[in-house]
Amino acid sequence: MTTPQSHIKEDHCCGRDHAHPHHGDGHDHDHGDHNKIKTYFPAIASLLLLVLGIVFDQLALEFFKNELRLVWYLIAYLPVALPVVKEAFATILKGDIFTEFLLMVLATIGALALGEYPEAVAVMLFYTIGELFQGAAVAKAKNNIKSLLDVRPSSVNVLRNGNYKTVGPDTVEIGEVIQLKVGEKAPLDGELLSESSSFNTAALTGESRPKNIRKGEIVLAGMLNLEGVVNVKVGKRFEDSALSRILEMVQNATSKKAKTELFIRKFAKVYTPLVFFLAVALVFLPYFFVADYEFRTWLYRSLVFLVISCPCALVISIPLGYFGGIGAASKNGILFKGANYLDAITKVNTVVMDKTGTLTRGIFEVKKIETLLPEDRFLAILATIESHSTHPIAKAIVSYYGNKPLLSLNEVKEISGHGLTAKLDYTEVVVGNAKLFEKLGIKYPNEIDLEVETIVMVAIDGAYVGYVLIADQIKQDAKDAVTDLHANGVAKVVMLSGDKTSITHKVAAELGIDFAYGDLLPEHKVEKLEELRDDTSAVVAFVGDGINDAPVLALSDLGMAMGTLGSDIAIETADVVIQNDMPSRIATAIKIGKITKRIVYQNIGLAFGVKVLVLILGAGGLATMWEAVFADVGVAFLAILNAVRIQRMKF
Incomplete structure (x- = not known):
């Protein structure tokens, strides 16, 4: 929403460079103070003149009558009215005629014409004060989001x-x-x-x-x-840098509007001209139905109606609620790419998770080695081939081998989800899982299939020569994460993994996961997700590492990247990025989304409820301009206070 002081407010709220706190020599503070005075001076001057005028009226001072009284209140009116009048003309020239600016101008000029000078000044003054509070609250919310992330040094x-x-x-x-x-x-x-x-x-x-x-x-x-x-x-x-891109992502998040926010903006475009014509009708229609019709009385009621109907409480408090939600999430290491995803996460009833790196630490360790070759030779061959892969298991094997020299290889080929093949000294080496060995017709000892943990086998020229057993560790908060998801309305928690089915089921049983599927290639994960989405009542969130799972992240209703701050693919593909590698933050993200939505709906209910009540009272002559000011500015202020409290909550 554009405010009449927006050109000043931008300087006031954003004048200092938060990204580079070391810049400057102290003059920035003076500049900020100057802008504060410049921003608030018209409202302060108008308030002082209004209070003095009301005091003079109450004392019935002889000198304070007729022309002097009018001039006094005009001087009080103009500092706060001129920016609004200017904004009203600017919007009219752009073709946007029916705005809250025009409503305020018409209502207050009408009140001045009726001789209701204090009320005219009060309406414009408190409208301006409300706008100042709203602008400051929005700027604070945006700056809070920025300051959470923009922590880069200036040198x-x-x-x-x-x-x-x-x-x-x-x-x-x-x-x-x-x-x-x-x-x-x-x-x-x-x-x-x-x-x-x-x-x-x-x-x-x-x-x-x-x-x-x-x-x-x-x-x-x-x-x-x-x-x-x-x-x-x-x-x-x-x-x-990852931080720069995340900062840009969060700053741009406010441009992706939630459906509620978009609806209210569209509603305001219909609502504002509607109440304008209703106000006009309120002046003239009673002439045909009321016996003792008096133009002045019905004009006053119409002006009250205009003030009450100003939609600013709705238009500003809703986006402010979403700003607060995005800021609260950022504070908890959760980055939403837009307000629309804050809305979307409240509807999620099925959460699908990758295992490695999401529920487990993804830090593998070599636990056991069985080989028909000398162990040093076996490890050298295995580590050399695995050094050509970025998979966590491959990294664990290379790390276990240490800084010893690697062998010379050629024709290294990765078979996604299975393993690798390579040429070594004119021999063909295969490194991979049981599926790859079965596919290539390589026989291996039957007892290997009884092992629950991950097995990486090696074959040379089609003959099995040994294996290593790799183990991963479940994250400390993984079990609590699943429990919290169920407690927050998620009916179905599903785990998809490329790991062995036996390991997948073991982890699922330990964590209390509803359904688990193992031995899945990337394309099989896509198929499983599509099966889940065949249920039209299912709203599916997929949580993965954002690298191997990019296709599934993109396919889900809501993609969440886990613990991938340094991954460009995660930042690009996911709708939500969880920075701190903790699966329990998935439930936290849902909580923040639900609280944000509740606050937005509370603000809508508050604004509509009070406005409808006071509109009825105003049309019936039971509400004055003072009640109208409360229905507009007062409600907006209460909505702002309600919206900003989400950033003070602990999750």
Whole structure:
């Protein structure tokens, strides 16, 4: 909603650069104070003149009569009225005639014409005060969202020509080395060159627990270095960092309107001209039906009707409710890409989850090795081939092998969901699961099928030579996550996994999941999701890692990416991103969505209820301009207070 003070308010609320708090020398504060005075001075001056005028009226002072009284109230009226009049003309020139600005101008000019000077000033004054409160609340909500994420430093030490030089992070190129001291935040994404360090990721995930990052692992913009001086090799430019993209995503979230918000905006376009013509009818129609018709009386009632009917409480409090929901979610490490997804999550009754990386930690460990070859040779072959895969299991095997030299390979080929094949010294090596071995007709010991945990087998020239047993760990809050989902109206929790069916069922039983399916390739996950969506009553949310599960994320009614702050694919594909890798935040996201929707509906009910009541009283001559002011500005103010409280809630 455009307010008459919007050009001033933007400077006042957004004048300081939150993204770069170190910039400036103190003059920004003076500039902010100047804008505050400039913004609020007209309302303060008008209020003082109005109060004095009412006091003079009550004292019935001789000098305060006729022309002087009119001039006094006009002087009180003009500071707050002129911006509204200007806005009314601007909207009319754009073809938008029936707005709240025009309603306020007509109502107050009519009141002045009837000699109701204090009421005319009061209506315009309190309307302006309401607009100021609304503008400040919206700006605060937007700035709260921005400040939760825009934690990038304004300078960084970069290694150039053998010396460290302090520069702006937007000037650092990919491949350059930056230095982070203790207590400094990383302004860019990059690879840790130092042996290890502990980082506080609270600015990104909402979790205060430090994260240990080792040499070669990724440091993300916004992480706070807690140990020693470390060097980071920059992997992305300032504007391309995961944090920058997430910040842009959240700032743009308010542009994706919820259906309720879109409906109210469309409703206001019909409602405002309707009440205008009803007000005109209220002046003239009683002439034909009321015996003692008096034009002045019915004109006054019509003006009261106009003031009451102003839709600003509806138009502003609803988007403000969604701003609050997006801000509250961000504070809890949950990023909604739009207000429409806040609405959508309240309807979810089926949650489908990937297993690895979503319900389990995705940190695999080699637990057992059985081989017909010398173990060193077996591990060298296995690690060399797995080094060509990005799968967590492959990474676990390579990590277990350590920094020993790898072998020379060629013709490495990945078979999605099964494993890899490669040429090694003129021999063909197959690394993969039982499905791949069955597909290729490679025989292996029957007892391997009895193992519950993940098995990776190796065959050379079509002959089985051994296996490794890999185990994953269930996340600490996974069981609570499933319990909370059921408690928050989710009727069906389903787990889909590419892992063995035996492991999938074991995890599902431990967590209390309703349905679980294992041994699924990516295309099989899509098929299962389509089966679930065949039930027209099912509203399906899929929660995955956002990389291998991108097709399923896109297909679901609501896609949620779990623990994938550094994944560009997750940020692009998912509708909701959970930054802190905690499945319990899925239920938190649903709670926030439901509370946001409840607050929005409360505001709609409050605005409509009070307006309808006072409209009836006004049409019957039982409500004056003062009641009209409450029905408009008072209700808007109450709706604002109701909307902003969501950001103070704890989830």
